[in-house]
Amino acid sequence: MTFIRKVETWITKSKQTEDGWSQIKPFIFLKLTNNDGFEGWGEAFSLPAREKGIVEIIHNLMSSLSHVKDITPDRFYRESNLIADGHRGIDFSAATSAIEMSLWDIEGKKEKKPLYKILSKDYREKVPVYATIWSEDFKNDEILSSRCIETLSDGYGGIKIYPLQNRTVEQAATCVSKIRDVLGYKIPLMLDLACPKDTNISLNLASLVEEFRPHWFEEPVDGEATRSLKDIREKTNLRIVSGEKQCGLNHFIETLALDAVDIFNPDISGVGGIIDLIKNNQIIS
Numbered sequence: 543m544t545f546i547r548k549v550e551t552w553i554t555k556s557k558q559t560e561d562g563w564s565q566i567k568p569f570i571f572l573k574l575t576n577n578d579g580f581e582g583w584g585e586a587f588s589l590p591a592r593e594k595g596i597v598e599i600i601h602n603l604m605s606s607l608s609h610v611k612d613i614t615p616d617r618f619y620r621e622s623n624l625i626a627d628g629h630r631g632i633d634f635s636a637a638t639s640a641i642e643m644s645l646w647d648i649e650g651k652k653e654k655k656p657l658y659k660i661l662s663k664d665y666r667e668k669v670p671v672y673a674t675i676w677s678e679d680f681k682n683d684e685i686l687s688s689r690c691i692e693t694l695s696d697g698y699g700g701i702k703i704y705p706l707q708n709r710t711v712e713q714a715a716t717c718v719s720k721i722r723d724v725l726g727y728k729i730p731l732m733l734d735l736a737c738p739k740d741t742n743i744s745l746n747l748a749s750l751v752e753e754f755r756p757h758w759f760e761e762p763v764d765g766e767a768t769r770s771l772k773d774i775r776e777k778t779n780l781r782i783v784s785g786e787k788q789c790g791l792n793h794f795i796e797t798l799a800l801d802a803v804d805i806f807n808p809d810i811s812g813v814g815g816i817i818d819l820i821k822n823n824q825i826i827s
């Protein structure tokens with residue numbers, strides 16, 4: 543019989559990247575240790591001012607489930623859903639994501655297999671990876687373009703930028719045009735709008751940047767606003783991406799039923815856990 547002997551959590555300190563480009567947000571990590579000495583690591587998604595709250599949920603969940611012996615990711619999935627009683631929210635889901643991830647890590651270590659071999663026989667050997675270019679500070683189009691080229695030379699297959707960061711819609715469109723000039727059309731260029739409050743901003747930007755063929759148009763409105771997402775999707779020819787701050791299957795099923803997005807990008811550390819992500823993939827395919 544196995545049981546979790548130790549629950550340890552860390553919140554990392556926010557700090558500047560070494561090159562001074564951006565501020566790294568605090569991350570939440572969890573380590574579970576079972577009575578056989580196996581350790582499992584997990585990560586919880588965090589939004590500002592909630593880190594300690596999420597850590598508290600992790601510890602509360604683990605003590606609520608301390609009576610459950612031989613806890614597996616599946617068992618945890620069922621038990622945590624019972625505790626959630628149909629109301630999860632991103633903070634609860636961030637906590638369950640970290641715990642489930644740690645339990646999967648323990649499963650992998652017990653079976654001496656990487657997790658992808660336990661979860662699927664049909665796994666990919668390679669996945670494309672893009673780099674996000676982000677800074678809180680204003681960087682002019684030239685500096686941003688050089689940063690994109692520099693980053694590509696590190697081996698990334700695509701670039702994502704935040705054109706509305708510190709820019710008007712017109713300035714954002716000029717920026718996208720300049721970066722496209724520098725990158726050419728073979729490199730996927732993703733645009734993340736980070737949820738403008740006014741959907742007209744997204745619609746205006748969409749019409750100005752369509753000709754530069756962005757690979758996708760991410761969060762043109764908050765992911766909860768599924769009807770607005772659908773409206774934007776119907777009025778543009780761009781691929782709409784949403785889902786990184788959403789959790790639970792219901793949200794994704796409803797968004798899918800409305801045909802409001804082209805691509806979901808749920809965050810593995812916030813959606814609820816690896817099982818939720820797999821179930822998500824199953825409803826999509």
Ligand SMILES: [Mg+2]
Nearest residue numbers: 734760761786
């Ligand atoms: Mg995003």
